[in-house]
Amino acid sequence: MDFSSGDVEAAVMRPTVPVAGGGAAVGPSALLRGWREFRRSAAPARFLCFEDGGWADVAGEAVGQLRRAFQDRRAMAEAACGGKAYLFDFLRMVRIDAATGEETALAWIDDRGACFFPAPGGGGRKRRRDDAPAEDEAESSSGVDERSGESRGAEDAAAKRMKASGAWGKSATARLEESGKYYQVVSKLFLSYGMASRGAVITAVRKVGQGARARAFQQQGQLLAATRGAAVGTPKFAWYGASAEDVAAVVESGFARTNAARLGGRKHGDGLHLSPPQCPYTSAMLAKADGSGEAHIVLCRVLMGRPEVVQAGSSQSRPSSDAYDSAVDKLENPQWYVVWSKDMNTRVLPEYVVSFKCPKLQPIQGSSEATSKPKKPSPGRDMFPTLLAEIEQLVPDKCDILQEYYSNFKMGQIKKDQFIRFLRSYIGDKVLTTVATKLRGC
Structure with a gap:
């Protein structure tokens, strides 16, 4: 049996398990993730719902209605599909049947081609909003x-x-x-x-x-x-x-x-x-x-x-x-x-x-980021990647916005002094001072 390509061979691959759409109880962390994705996304070009074991496009006038609601930065929107009324929740990434309360996973692809899909593992069936998640749903991990x-x-x-x-x-x-x-x-x-x-x-x-x-x-x-x-x-x-x-x-x-x-x-x-x-x-x-x-x-x-x-x-x-x-x-x-x-x-x-x-195994002696001493920067070196990596260890909840602004700076959309002013206002001088002291090796 040839494994050299790295592709999974049928002889070893387990039988596939059917997947059905379904919302899950959403805690604060999941809502925060959804809010970040909502902010990061450009205007959607396609909306998709998970039905009958696969992703299907939302069609008809609903697409335009949902797109306008998204552009207006409304977290929810009402639209009719196939003769049924639905509530589309962009933060929780679910479509809710207005008549039955059943929830179905919602996703979209924006104008730039970026894909926004809900974290998998949220459930193996459609369910009503007041249903308790199944046991295997509760133990699933979304990231x-x-x-x-x-x-x-x-x-x-x-x-x-x-x-x-x-x-x-x-x-x-x-x-x-x-x-x-x-x-x-x-x-x-x-x-x-x-x-x-x-x-x-x-x-x-x-x-x-x-x-x-x-x-x-x-x-x-x-x-x-x-x-x-x-x-x-x-x-x-x-x-x-x-x-x-x-x-x-x-x-x-x-x-x-x-x-x-x-x-x-x-x-x-x-x-x-x-x-x-x-x-x-x-x-x-x-x-x-x-x-x-x-x-x-x-x-x-x-x-x-x-x-x-x-x-x-x-x-x-x-x-x-x-x-x-x-x-x-x-x-x-x-x-x-x-x-x-x-x-x-x-x-x-x-x-x-x-x-x-394996007696002859030579383990890699890597350095732990938590204990290793950072290297001092060489003149002319771009220190921002190192700086951001250290900042993200102290305030990991702010890493998405940091990387977004840094990407804008690298692409020339904002100037260096503007990026530095944003860092100071968003992170705070106390965190920056702590990171700078660590990088200097003091």
């Missing part, structure tokens, strides 16, 4: 932004459960038999590209539970295929390496943080780094062996969409434009796939955990 405050706690809890029971939590308790088909396929993929020659021995292969995450992932694939083309929406296999604690947390509750800090200056942006299927050793070097010498690596499916090249050492944390979805170190035979943090819980689907021992 790191909505769980950043509890990420460390989730990792610690997962690590404690793993240490106490020797298991990987309720989401991945299916240990595969060595004689099984999928064990053979996954182990061959892991050992065929240099790991066996380095003395690697597999100690276990576990199947990760899916549920709401698989539905969210499938929905993202459909969105990418609809907006970028069918080939772009095809998932690939990729390896993710991390410590046992981080792997346990990912399996049980999703990605809480990226592994870019482990790579130090070799990172290609501040995103989740995964290696292609023919490069397991690259990600294995990010794994941390325990006292018995056992380490863990995760075989994932990943939706790359349209990647761009990001150079090593970059602090980029999002696509440079709406034309791109992810990043690579190089377009031809990449060694790293990079998925940005806002997408890592919807476009990366953990499939199998491979536990192994």
